[in-house]
Every structure is written in structure tokens, then in C-alpha cells.
Amino acid sequence: CPFCHGWEVRDRPLAVLAQGERGVHMATLLRGWSDDVVLLTGGPADLSDDDRARLDVAGIPVDERTVRELDSAAGELHAVVFDDGARLPRGALLVAAELRQRSGLAAQLGVKLVATGPVSPEAVDVDPLYRTSVPGVFAAGDLCAQMPQIAAAVAAGSAAAVSVMASITEER
Ligand SMILES: Cc1cc2nc3c(=O)[nH]c(=O)nc-3n(C[C@H](O)[C@H](O)[C@H](O)COP(=O)(O)OP(=O)(O)OC[C@H]3O[C@@H](n4cnc5c(N)ncnc54)[C@H](O)[C@@H]3O)c2cc1C
Incomplete structure (x- = not known):
């Protein structure tokens, strides 16, 4: 959640892993906390022309490569590692998770x-x-x-x- 966690990771290189409108929403919100935000879509981006224009204006690049793993130590993210072995150094990653009740x-x-x-x-x-x-x-x-x-x-x-x-x- 950009509201809950944005302050703690402000000014770090950040990434959002999400598809579609939700990814655009999360990435643009996070942009308020850092100048360096990348939207990772983990595959072909499902983005409208309008979404792409909004990301362009906000200076948020889109990376469609498949994420293979997160390189972290002691609870701190160091880099996102893609399928092709390339690394994207990041200080935090926001993931579009679903909220579900654990209690039945x-x-x-x-x-x-x-x-x-x-x-x-x-x-x-x-x-x-x-x-x-x-x-x-x-x-x-x-x-x-x-x-x-x-x-x-x-x-x-x-x-x-x-x-x-x-x-x-x-x-x-
Ligand atoms: C990682 C994280 C960070 C967050 N950061 C913020 C933040 O910075 N600011 C903010 O405003 N909000 C934040 N939130 C959201 C906030 O925590 C929730 O909106 C809020 O706690 C919801 O309160 P609740 O009482 O509805 O549910 P919960 O806080 O989830 O309380 C439900 C309780 O019911 C208990 N329970 C479940 N089943 C049973 C059962 N069968 N019998 C007895 N007890 C049971 C659970 O154990 C739990 O204690 C965050 C959420 C998460 C997950």
C-alpha cells in the first residue's frame, strides 16, 4: 500500500509489480514518494494509450520482462532479477496483492x-x-x-x- 509503506521507502529506487489500471494507479501514487519508480508488468503490459500517456507524464518506465526472483538480504530488497538474468537494483517493490479474509x-x-x-x-x-x-x-x-x-x-x-x-x- 503506497499510503501505509510509502514514507518508509521514500526517495529509494522503487518498483511496482502489477498489471493494467491497478499498476498505473499504484505506480503513480508511489511516484509521490520517489522520483525513480518503474512499473513491472511481468509480461506483455495490458495498458491503454491513456495509461501509457499518464505513465510517460509521470516519468515512470514500463518493463515487461518476467520477474524471476527478488534478491534481498535481512529483509531489505536489493534487486529485482528477471528471467534473462538481468538485475534491476530497487530499494522496495510494491506488489498488487489481493486482500482475503483468513477467517471462515x-x-x-x-x-x-x-x-x-x-x-x-x-x-x-x-x-x-x-x-x-x-x-x-x-x-x-x-x-x-x-x-x-x-x-x-x-x-x-x-x-x-x-x-x-x-x-x-x-x-x-
Ligand atoms: C502490512 C499492512 C500494513 C498496513 N498499514 C496500515 C497503515 O499504515 N495505516 C492504516 O490505516 N492501515 C494500515 N493497514 C490496514 C489496517 O491494518 C486494517 O485496515 C485494519 O487493521 C482493519 O481492522 P479490522 O479490525 O477490520 O481487522 P483486523 O485488524 O484484521 O482484525 C481482525 C482480528 O480478528 C481476529 N480474528 C480473525 N478470525 C477470528 C476468529 N475466528 N476468532 C477470533 N478472532 C478472530 C484476527 O486475528 C484479527 O486480530 C495495513 C494493513 C497491512 C496488512
Whole structure:
């Protein structure tokens, strides 16, 4: 995440490994932290003319070579190594990962899930009062379709707690 990790790796040579619009989005965001950002697509780049124009303006080159390995030591990245053996020295690499729930609790409770997007493909569906499709089950935070940030999770958790209390009070 450029917001969560950008500051720590500022001014280093950086790379983003991602395809399509998401790669362009991540690379241009990261450009705010470093003048040297390369977009690695790990194969033929799936980029529109508009995407390429935006990258050009931001001074972000696109490298389509297949990434073979990351050369690192003691948790620090030194270089991205391509299939052809060439090395691209980099101080950090941002990877387009998917966010998935590790816990099966939501599925086990039978709450309705909704498709969201490429970052977090499935989320628990909640209404504005944080009620799920199963009566008495509320949800808030990363497992819902909200921005995955601590402040957002805390705010949603607080509002959901009020909703739970109101629900219990009504029942009583
Ligand atoms: C590497 C990384 C860096 C990040 N950096 C930032 C940052 O700088 N700033 C920022 O705002 N956000 C950051 N985030 C995002 C932020 O951490 C999340 O948005 C936030 O923690 C979501 O809170 P949550 O309570 O919804 O979920 P979580 O923090 O994931 O909490 C869910 C908890 O439920 C527990 N749990 C799961 N299943 C069960 C079960 N069956 N029984 C009991 N407990 C269970 C888990 O162990 C976990 O502790 C980062 C995320 C990651 C992964």
C-alpha cells in the first residue's frame, strides 16, 4: 500500500509489480514518494494509450520482462532479477496483492457476501447500520467493503457497536 509503506521507502529506487489500471494507479501514487519508480508488468503490459500517456507524464518506465526472483538480504530488497538474468537494483517493490479474509467465520454464519473489486474480491454485505443479512450478526472493518485503514475500521467498529446496543435494547 503506497499510503501505509510509502514514507518508509521514500526517495529509494522503487518498483511496482502489477498489471493494467491497478499498476498505473499504484505506480503513480508511489511516484509521490520517489522520483525513480518503474512499473513491472511481468509480461506483455495490458495498458491503454491513456495509461501509457499518464505513465510517460509521470516519468515512470514500463518493463515487461518476467520477474524471476527478488534478491534481498535481512529483509531489505536489493534487486529485482528477471528471467534473462538481468538485475534491476530497487530499494522496495510494491506488489498488487489481493486482500482475503483468513477467517471462515463470516461464511460459517451464512452472511451474504458481495463482490467488490480487484483489491478485495469478496466482502460482507452490511447496511448503513452495519447489519448483515443474518439477524443479530453485525460486521465492520476490513471484512466489509470499506477502505482498509485503521481509522476507517475504528470508526465503523464504534458505529457498529452503537447499532448492536440499539438492537439489544429494542429486543429487551
Ligand atoms: C502490512 C499492512 C500494513 C498496513 N498499514 C496500515 C497503515 O499504515 N495505516 C492504516 O490505516 N492501515 C494500515 N493497514 C490496514 C489496517 O491494518 C486494517 O485496515 C485494519 O487493521 C482493519 O481492522 P479490522 O479490525 O477490520 O481487522 P483486523 O485488524 O484484521 O482484525 C481482525 C482480528 O480478528 C481476529 N480474528 C480473525 N478470525 C477470528 C476468529 N475466528 N476468532 C477470533 N478472532 C478472530 C484476527 O486475528 C484479527 O486480530 C495495513 C494493513 C497491512 C496488512
